[in-house]
Amino acid sequence: MAARAVWLAFRGGLGRRQAFSTKANVQGSGRITVEVIEHLERLALVDFGSREAVARLEKAVAFADRLREVDTDGVEPMESVLEDRCLYLRSDNVAEGNCAEELLQNSHRVMEEYFVAPPGNISLPKLDKQESFLHS
Amino acid sequence: MAAPMLRGVSPVRRWSLAWVDGGSRHRRTSPNGSTSNRIREQSSVAQQPLHTAQKPRKGGHKWAAVVGLEIHAQISSNSKLFSGSQVSFTAPPNSLVSFFDASLPGTLPVLNRRCVEAAVMTGLALNCRINKKSLFDRKHYFYADLPAGYQITQQRLPIAANGSLSYGVFVGNRWSHMATKTVRIKQIQLEQDSGKSLHDDLRSQTLIDLNRAGVGLLEVVMEPDLSCGEEAAAVVKELQLILQALGTSQANMAEGQLRVDANISVHHPGEPLGIRTEVKNLNSIRFLARAIDHEIQRQINELESGGEILNETRSFDPKLGCTVPMRDKEGKQDYRFMPEPNLPPLVLYDTASLPAGADSQQVINIDQIRDALPELPSATRKRLVQQYGMLPEHSFALLNEAGLLQFFQNVMKETRAEPKKVTSWVLNTLLGYLKHHNLAVSESPITPSALAGLLDLLDSKAISSSAAKQQV
Numbered sequence: 001m002a003a004r005a006v007w008l009a010f011r012g013g014l015g016r017r018q019a020f021s022t023k024a025n026v027q028g029s030g031r032i033t034v035e036v037i038e039h040l041e042r043l044a045l046v047d048f049g050s051r052e053a054v055a056r057l058e059k060a061v062a063f064a065d066r067l068r069e070v071d072t073d074g075v076e077p078m079e080s081v082l083e084d085r086c087l088y089l090r091s092d093n094v095a096e097g098n099c100a101e102e103l104l105q106n107s108h109r110v111m112e113e114y115f116v117a118p119p120g121n122i123s124l125p126k127l128d129k130q131e132s133f134l135h136s
Numbered sequence: 137m138a139a140p141m142l143r144g145v146s147p148v149r150r151w152s153l154a155w156v157d158g159g160s161r162h163r164r165t166s167p168n169g170s171t172s173n174r175i176r177e178q179s180s181v182a183q184q185p186l187h188t189a190q191k192p193r194k195g196g197h198k199w200a201a202v203v204g205l206e207i208h209a210q211i212s213s214n215s216k217l218f219s220g221s222q223v224s225f226t227a228p229p230n231s232l233v234s235f236f237d238a239s240l241p242g243t244l245p246v247l248n249r250r251c252v253e254a255a256v257m258t259g260l261a262l263n264c265r266i267n268k269k270s271l272f273d274r275k276h277y278f279y280a281d282l283p284a285g286y287q288i289t290q291q292r293l294p295i296a297a298n299g300s301l302s303y304g305v306f307v308g309n310r311w312s313h314m315a316t317k318t319v320r321i322k323q324i325q326l327e328q329d330s331g332k333s334l335h336d337d338l339r340s341q342t343l344i345d346l347n348r349a350g351v352g353l354l355e356v357v358m359e360p361d362l363s364c365g366e367e368a369a370a371v372v373k374e375l376q377l378i379l380q381a382l383g384t385s386q387a388n389m390a391e392g393q394l395r396v397d398a399n400i401s402v403h404h405p406g407e408p409l410g411i412r413t414e415v416k417n418l419n420s421i422r423f424l425a426r427a428i429d430h431e432i433q434r435q436i437n438e439l440e441s442g443g444e445i446l447n448e449t450r451s452f453d454p455k456l457g458c459t460v461p462m463r464d465k466e467g468k469q470d471y472r473f474m475p476e477p478n479l480p481p482l483v484l485y486d487t488a489s490l491p492a493g494a495d496s497q498q499v500i501n502i503d504q505i506r507d508a509l510p511e512l513p514s515a516t517r518k519r520l521v522q523q524y525g526m527l528p529e530h531s532f533a534l535l536n537e538a539g540l541l542q543f544f545q546n547v548m549k550e551t552r553a554e555p556k557k558v559t560s561w562v563l564n565t566l567l568g569y570l571k572h573h574n575l576a577v578s579e580s581p582i583t584p585s586a587l588a589g590l591l592d593l594l595d596s597k598a599i600s601s602s603a604a605k606q607q608v
Binding site: 039043044045079080082083084085086087088089090091092093094095096097098099100103104106111112113114115116117118119120121 | 213214215219220221222228229230231232233234235236238240246247248249250251252271276278279280292333334335336337340341342343344345346470472475477479480481482483497498500
């Protein structure tokens with residue numbers, strides 16, 4: 001129901017909004033700044049590594065931006081594709097656990113049934129020491 | 137008047153109250169006792185000499201403090217929020233961990249019905265609107281005790297919102313008159329607890345125990361309606377009593393079942409709010425009050441000497457009596473909230489909207505839960521005042537000490553002495569004795585029957601009052 005309305009609006013809107021979408025593309029290259037890439041790399045621990053990767057990201061954002069052409073006035077946003085399903089409620093019984101040995105086998109280092117981790121988060125190298133391809 | 141304005145005479149003087157410190161000896165001190173002594177004994181190791189703290193009302197700028205609390209309460213349930221592993225606090229490391237809790241690939245969250253009921257009960261007790269539809273989200277951050285790299289919480293649309301909590305504060309400098317204040321509850325949400333990190337500084341490593349990972353938490357977010365440590369302590373105590381009365385959480389701060397973070401800022405009344413700091417690691421009500429008051433004073437001192445307040449997270453060091461910046465907190469965190477894709481919206485019903493022929497195990501009826509709510513502390517106190525004619529302050533004191541109310545009621549059952557007499561004996565003589573010997577009510581060598589018998593003798597004038605007191 002709601003999906004159909006969106007689809008119709010999209011088709012109707014596309015013709016009218018053509019000019020808007022090309023304007024968005026022109027802005028493409030400057031929009032993902034160095035600061036944003038560095039911020040994303042620290043947050044998500046991904047490595048953009050190269051200009052091609054950043055360009056791919058910009059193209060992905062521009063592709064997704066075309067959603068803005070759809071007129072969604074008065075349309076209730078869909079939060080989950082599962083929205084029509086029932087959330088199953090489990091009764092409060094103990095049915096799992098007691099598999100410490102198995103779980104600990106996954107760990108590189110263990111100590112007496114504890115997982116061993118470095119002390120606190122290891123900070124990413126400081127940006128000035130890092131050879132950022134974006135600066136070079 | 138419990139003034140919201142911080143003037144020279146800081147609220148520190150008044151915080152030695154019954155509920156703030158169950159073991160405090162100051163409780164029995166006369167209100168006319170030396171002020172400066174009490175401040176010296178009670179205040180944290182303040183860098184400023186007393187006279188600076190006591191600015192005259194005219195002359196100095198008035199400061200107002202704004203305190204907001206975020207409280208995490210562990211839900212009292214058999215199994216965890218999204219998995220069937222056991223909730224227990226003394227077990228071999230990593231023995232109460234399921235594949236889901238360890239975040240192994242291919243595992244999915246399955247919501248625990250009891251946790252939802254606990255959230256609804258708590259929301260109703262705090263006068264919240266229960267959202268018939270609520271959503272789950274992922275809050276991302278990296279830490280070794282969070283195996284998935286995200287915590288499932290309810291940021292966008294929590295299960296309950298817009299409530300209130302009423303609490304009592306003593307007014308003036310006589311501990312005899314109570315006023316009721318209210319703090320607004322912004323929202324209550326269900327979320328997962330993280331595992332436990334044990335820092336091994338010797339070997340420069342951290343040991344991770346995931347027994348606690350995935351345990352259900354109720355996060356109670358309050359509006360910044362508070363203005364000092366005393367109010368915060370009263371709020372936390374009242375919430376503790378409510379959760380314990382409901383049975384939704386044992387709310388024992390020392391065991392980490394109730395964790396409080398405080399957001400604190402200061403400003404001049406009429407001017408915009410100041411930068412706030414977050415204070416964590418508050419594991420007793422007493423420390424909570426001290427830490428908040430200390431942080432308020434620290435901010436005032438800093439600003440008055442021309443410094444500025446950083447938006448940072450600080451930890452309370454009970455030994456030093458002051459707040460210190462926490463390591464490992466780099467700037468503002470971006471949690472990259474996103475909807476939890478594996479969980480549909482949580483839908484709750486009331487009697488009117490309950491679908492016909494629904495499986496009772498699979499639906500939750502808010503009206504049914506409301507009808508089954510036990511008596512809340514505020515109702516109990518009201519009943520005590522009506523039934524026995526005691527002062528409100530006494531009803532607070534009876535509820536604030538674990539087991540004391542039951543003791544009192546047992547004595548009342550067996551004695552024919554007047555309620556006022558029983559109240560006075562229980563609160564003054566008995567409690568004073570217990571405090572002096574550092575005993576809990578459950579450890580009292582005097583049983584309710586014994587006290588009842590004693591009071592009967594007193595009543596029939598068989599013995600004198602002083603002789604009776606000696607017996608105790």
